Amino acid sequence: MPTDRLRRKTGIGAAPDKTPVVLSLKDANARIVYALDINAARAGLKVGMALASARAVVNAVHVVEADLPADRAMLEAIADWCDRYSPFVALDPPHGLLLDITGADHLFGGEQAMLDTIRGAFRKQGFLCHGAIAGTEAAARALARFADGTIAAPGDEAATTAPLPTAALDLDEKDTHALVRAGLKTIGMVAARMRNELMARFGKEMVFKLERALGKREKPISPRRILPAYSAERRFAEPVVSEEFIAGEIQELAASLCEVMEERGQGARLLETSFFRSDGEVRRIEVETARPLRDPATIAKLFRTRLDALTDPLDPGFGFDLVRLAAVQTERQVPESVGLDARPDEEKEIAYLIDRLAARFGSHRMLLFQPQDTHIPEAAGVAVPAQHADDTDIKWDARNNVDPPRRPIRMFEKPEPIDVFGAAVPDGAPPRFTWRNVQHRVVRAEGPERLAMEWWQSYDHKPTRDYFRVEDEAGRRFWLFREGLYMHGAPERRWFLHGLFA
Amino acid sequence: MDSLLRKIEGVFEGTRALLNPISGESRQRPAIATGHADADAVLPGGILPGVLHEVFAGDMSAAASGFAAGLAQRVRGQKRLLWIRQDYAALEHGEICPTGLNELGIDPSAVLILRTANAADALKAAADALSCIALGAVIAEVPGNPKILDLVATRRLTLGARNKGVTAILLRPSAHPEPSATETRWTIRTHVSAEHDEDWGRPCFDAALVRNRHGETGRWAMEWNCDDGVFAKPAGHPATDHGPVAATLADGSAQAEDRDWRRAG
Numbered sequence: 210m211p212t213d214r215l216r217r218k219t220g221i222g223a224a225p226d227k228t229p230v231v232l233s234l235k236d237a238n239a240r241i242v243y244a245l246d247i248n249a250a251r252a253g254l255k256v257g258m259a260l261a262s263a264r265a266v267v268n269a270v271h272v273v274e275a276d277l278p279a280d281r282a283m284l285e286a287i288a289d290w291c292d293r294y295s296p297f298v299a300l301d302p303p304h305g306l307l308l309d310i311t312g313a314d315h316l317f318g319g320e321q322a323m324l325d326t327i328r329g330a331f332r333k334q335g336f337l338c339h340g341a342i343a344g345t346e347a348a349a350r351a352l353a354r355f356a357d358g359t360i361a362a363p364g365d366e367a368a369t370t371a372p373l374p375t376a377a378l379d380l381d382e383k384d385t386h387a388l389v390r391a392g393l394k395t396i397g398m399v400a401a402r403m404r405n406e407l408m409a410r411f412g413k414e415m416v417f418k419l420e421r422a423l424g425k426r427e428k429p430i431s432p433r434r435i436l437p438a439y440s441a442e443r444r445f446a447e448p449v450v451s452e453e454f455i456a457g458e459i460q461e462l463a464a465s466l467c468e469v470m471e472e473r474g475q476g477a478r479l480l481e482t483s484f485f486r487s488d489g490e491v492r493r494i495e496v497e498t499a500r501p502l503r504d505p506a507t508i509a510k511l512f513r514t515r516l517d518a519l520t521d522p523l524d525p526g527f528g529f530d531l532v533r534l535a536a537v538q539t540e541r542q543v544p545e546s547v548g549l550d551a552r553p554d555e556e557k558e559i560a561y562l563i564d565r566l567a568a569r570f571g572s573h574r575m576l577l578f579q580p581q582d583t584h585i586p587e588a589a590g591v592a593v594p595a596q597h598a599d600d601t602d603i604k605w606d607a608r609n610n611v612d613p614p615r616r617p618i619r620m621f622e623k624p625e626p627i628d629v630f631g632a633a634v635p636d637g638a639p640p641r642f643t644w645r646n647v648q649h650r651v652v653r654a655e656g657p658e659r660l661a662m663e664w665w666q667s668y669d670h671k672p673t674r675d676y677f678r679v680e681d682e683a684g685r686r687f688w689l690f691r692e693g694l695y696m697h698g699a700p701e702r703r704w705f706l707h708g709l710f711a
Numbered sequence: 712m713d714s715l716l717r718k719i720e721g722v723f724e725g726t727r728a729l730l731n732p733i734s735g736e737s738r739q740r741p742a743i744a745t746g747h748a749d750a751d752a753v754l755p756g757g758i759l760p761g762v763l764h765e766v767f768a769g770d771m772s773a774a775a776s777g778f779a780a781g782l783a784q785r786v787r788g789q790k791r792l793l794w795i796r797q798d799y800a801a802l803e804h805g806e807i808c809p810t811g812l813n814e815l816g817i818d819p820s821a822v823l824i825l826r827t828a829n830a831a832d833a834l835k836a837a838a839d840a841l842s843c844i845a846l847g848a849v850i851a852e853v854p855g856n857p858k859i860l861d862l863v864a865t866r867r868l869t870l871g872a873r874n875k876g877v878t879a880i881l882l883r884p885s886a887h888p889e890p891s892a893t894e895t896r897w898t899i900r901t902h903v904s905a906e907h908d909e910d911w912g913r914p915c916f917d918a919a920l921v922r923n924r925h926g927e928t929g930r931w932a933m934e935w936n937c938d939d940g941v942f943a944k945p946a947g948h949p950a951t952d953h954g955p956v957a958a959t960l961a962d963g964s965a966q967a968e969d970r971d972w973r974r975a976g
Contacts, residue, residue: 558845559791559823566825566836574826578809578819590809592824605813605820613913614814614937618780619773619805653904653911680911684903685771709805711777711815711914711935 210304212246213336214283215273229267232275233260243275247337280304287336288433289491292483293531294327296440299430305353307346307430316444320360328358334489343369346430347421351377351396366424371397378418384411396422437481437535441465448487448528452516455484455532460509462534467503476501476542482512484523485531492523496568499560499596501542507561508534515568563595572596580605584660586676586707587620615658615678617688617708624705627689638677638689644706649681657691678710686710740876743785746941747933750918754895755925760786761876762894763869765883769900769919772804772854772884777815778899778916779850779882781935781942784817786878787847793823793840795833796852801826803854804884815914816937830857834864841871841879848878856886865891888921896922902932905945913937915945 211232229249233240240260242249252267264270280303288298288306294317297309310323317323320342331338341352343361351370352359355377361369370377373396375388387410393399399407400423408416420426441462449455459482470476478501484492496511516523567575576592583589590605629639630648638654656677672693680686688708744757751757758764764782768775783792794807809819825840827833830853837851851868853860865881869892872879881893888896902915912934919930934945 555790555845558843562793562840562843562846563823565839569839570825570827570832570836576824576826578812578822578824580809580819586810590813590819592806592809595823605809605818613911614811616810616814617773617805617808618777618811618815620808620811621805622801655911678911680904682903683770684901684915684917685774686901686911686914708808708811709771709773710811711773711780711916 210283210336211244211275211280214280216246217335228269228271229254230271230273231260231263233272234275234277277303285433286489290485290489291327292434292491293485294323296434296436296533296535297432298434299432301350305350307349309430309432310342324358324360344424345421345427347379347418347428348424350379351422361424364424366422367400370422370424371395371400375399378415378422380411380415380418384415387411435537437537438475438539439466439469439477440533440535441469442531442533444531445529448525448530450525450528455529456509456513456516458532459512459534460505462532463505463508466534466536467505467508470503470536470539470542474541475536475539476503477508477536477538478502478540479536479538480508480512481535481537483531483533483535484525484529485533486526487528487530488526490526494519494523495537497564497572497596499563499567500557501540502564503542507564511564511568514565518569567594567596585662586616586660587622589616614710617686618711620688620708621706624690624707627704627706629704636675638679639704642689642704642706644687649685649687651679652682653680654678660690676707744941745782745785745933746936746939746943747931748944749931750920750929750933750942753920753923753927753929758782758786758878759894759925760878761873763865763872763879763881763892765865765881765888765891765893765896765922767886767888767896767898768884769898769917771901774901774914774916775882775884775899776804776807776852777914777935778897778918778933779880780812780815780817781940783848783850783878783880784815784940785942787821790845790847791821791823792817792848792850793825793843793846794850794852795825795827795836795840797827797829797833797854800852800854800884814937815935816940830855831859834859834868837879838867838871841868841877842875843877844875846877848880850880850882852882852884854884854886856889860889862890862892865893869893893922894924895920902945912945 212230215230215232227248229252230246231242231249231254232244234243242254242256242258242260242263245254245256249267249270254263254266260272284300284302284304284306288300291298291306291308295308295310295313299307301307314320314323317326324340324342328338328340339353339357341349341356341359341361343349343352343366344363345366348361348366348370351373352361355373359369375393375395376385377396378385378399388399393402399419404416407419417426421428443458443462478498480496480498482494486492494512494515496515498511502508563575572594575595577595577598578590579593579598580590581588625644628643630642631640636657638651638656641648641650654677657675659673659675661673674690674692676688676690678686679689686709687706688710689704689706691702691704693702740759740761742755742757742759744751745754766775766779766782796807807824809822812819812822825836827836833851833853837849840846840849868879868881898919898921900917902917904911904915914935916933916935917930918933920928922928932945933942936943
């Protein structure tokens with residue numbers, strides 16, 4: 210793959226003169242061959258050999274420094290693209306991918322046809338690829354590397370992998386070498402030995418690997434993306450471009466998705482539509498919901514809103530050939546009770562409004578207030594994204610039934626420094642202060658209300674604040690505070706304006 | 712021919728609704744009393760729900776915020792309030808403070824906040840939200856005088872509000888009045904506390920009703936009673952009531968004063 214990437218990007222190795230191309234890597238102060246193209250392989254070069262000896266074997270060789278991060282990114286991109294064949298794609302670094310095609314092969318007309326389709330698509334994109342299908346991940350990997358194109362019938366893995374060389378077991382170089390030296394040149398020959406002998410000599414891990422290659426033991430593979438709980442997809446024989454058509458498709462997909470979810474009593478909290486472009490690009494658009502959702506029309510409308518609001522609009526290029534709608538997160542949705550009470554309907558309307566606005570402007574912009582159990586003014590009530598808020602049990606302290614309000618209606622996130630003038634009573638409010646270049650004369654003041662920063666929370670050891678509610682001669686009401694305690698000889702304390710009262 | 716004419720009529724219906732003066736009083740919902748007797752006498756019995764109201768800041772934006780919150784609280788009933796505010800406003804005028812709302816007797820859990828990046832988004836969101844029947848009121852905060860907030864935009868808000876009966880309130884800090892389709896326009900200044908109070912009293916506004924589609928204008932001292940959630944005539948305040956005055960005069964003078972206060976916060 211690395212040389213394919215290089216050729217696609219720079220054209221190195223595409224020349225008809227068949228100059229071998231190798232990628233080199235520095236390993237323990239020696240330059241070694243990390244990857245090679247087909248011409249280099251034909252010339253007898255091997256991965257892992259020293260670059261110096263490679264140069265000795267072939268005269269004219271094109272050496273390029275290996276770029277591992279780029280290889281990794283390429284593999285990720287290919288994995289994204291492979292998502293169209295099966296949602297279960299796992300990386301098999303450095304250069305392999307594993308697809309769980311259970312239940313997906315019939316979409317392509319059987320395993321053979323599916324393998325041919327995938328291999329054909331890779332070739333068209335300029336990748337040399339080996340592929341195989343087997344019941345276990347290790348068997349498939351061994352077959353792909355040493356018997357390209359093989360399909361092991363279910364239960365037939367042992368027989369199919371038996372003729373492969375021992376190296377296909379993917380053991381340490383040392384162990385492989387030892388097995389070959391002992392005359393065990395194929396997997397079949399290794400498999401014929403007693404397991405306890407092998408275990409004693411090579412350890413448990415090696416036996417497990419052997420069993421897996423024989424299809425007798427499975428190792429779970431983890432997909433690179435979370436498998437959606439529910440998904441529906443539509444393939445198009447001809448790539449589609451029309452926005453209208455796509456919107457219609459989403460609604461239809463939503464209908465089939467909701468049907469399945471309804472059977473299980475689930476509703477979607479996070480939905481994702483994946484648009485697979487015919488040239489391999491994949492775009493995924495997510496929509497969150499405030500409560501479990503199972504209404505196709507609403508889902509379609511939310512995606513519509515989201516697509517309209519994208520700063521980087523959906524680019525169909527030459528068209529999409531697959532659209533998949535998946536419910537990534539679901540929650541139990543209790544059947545709605547039809548009561549005389551109008552509230553549930555209203556709650557539903559609110560949830561839809563929240564989803565709509567969040568889809569349009571971003572879920573971080575659609576907020577709800579939640580009380581916090583603290584007296585720190587700026588933390589006592591916080592605005593949290595409405596879709597993630599649990600608004601079932603929000604309880605604000607009952608207002609103290611005595612006027613006037615003790616907290617401002619507008620509060621500055623960052624208290625603004627003010628200049629105070631005039632001799633104040635040591636612990637009192639300033640008679641005059643300047644905020645934003647306007648001087649205010651204090652005619653009424655109430656305070657101090659001493660708020661100590663909670664020492665058990667690390668608020669960067671913020672000093673205690675003395676808050677004052679002050680009113681100027683025009684009736685403007687401010688919330689000021691003085692930082693720190695009044696002590697003789699203490700450094701001059703600073704004043705801030707934290708909020709404005711109605 | 713007849714059907715063709717009807718068709719053309721249908722096409723223009725939507726456009727006409729935006730261009731024609733707003734009519735159709737038949738769909739009007741009953742007014743909700745502010746609680747301030749003199750103001751209610753000039754208004755059609757109180758604040759009309761399902762229309763657009765404008766609240767301009769005469770000096771401090773916080774006073775206008777409080778007054779707008781009070782109006783919203785009056786009209787919203789048991790329904791929720793959506794407060795749309797712009798990112799810039801949080802820096803200039805401060806963030807809406809939930810504990811402060813709570814102290815004003817407005818349940819913070821009934822308030823939804825939408826933060827938008829600019830006036831265009833705020834107006835779009837407001838238009839969308841006015842179609843949500845479960846909302847009681849939408850406060851859209853639009854500081855300054857952006858081009859996008861013109862006569863047509865206010866007409867659109869009025870129509871949107873009338874459709875589902877959700878009251879729209881445009882909160883306009885540091886802005887000067889412009890032609891608009893609003894039902895009422897208020898210019899709010901702070902009002903000094905009553906002399907005899909030890910502590911300062913309830914929130915008190917010097918509220919000038921500078922535009923009233925249904926009657927005279929006026930200027931009153933209005934106090935917000937946090938416990939009962941109503942406006943009231945302040946007791947024992949120095950008299951500043953100007954009573955009903957001619958609309959043009961109040962509008963003109965308010966405008967002149969507004970300019971001085973535009974940048975004052």
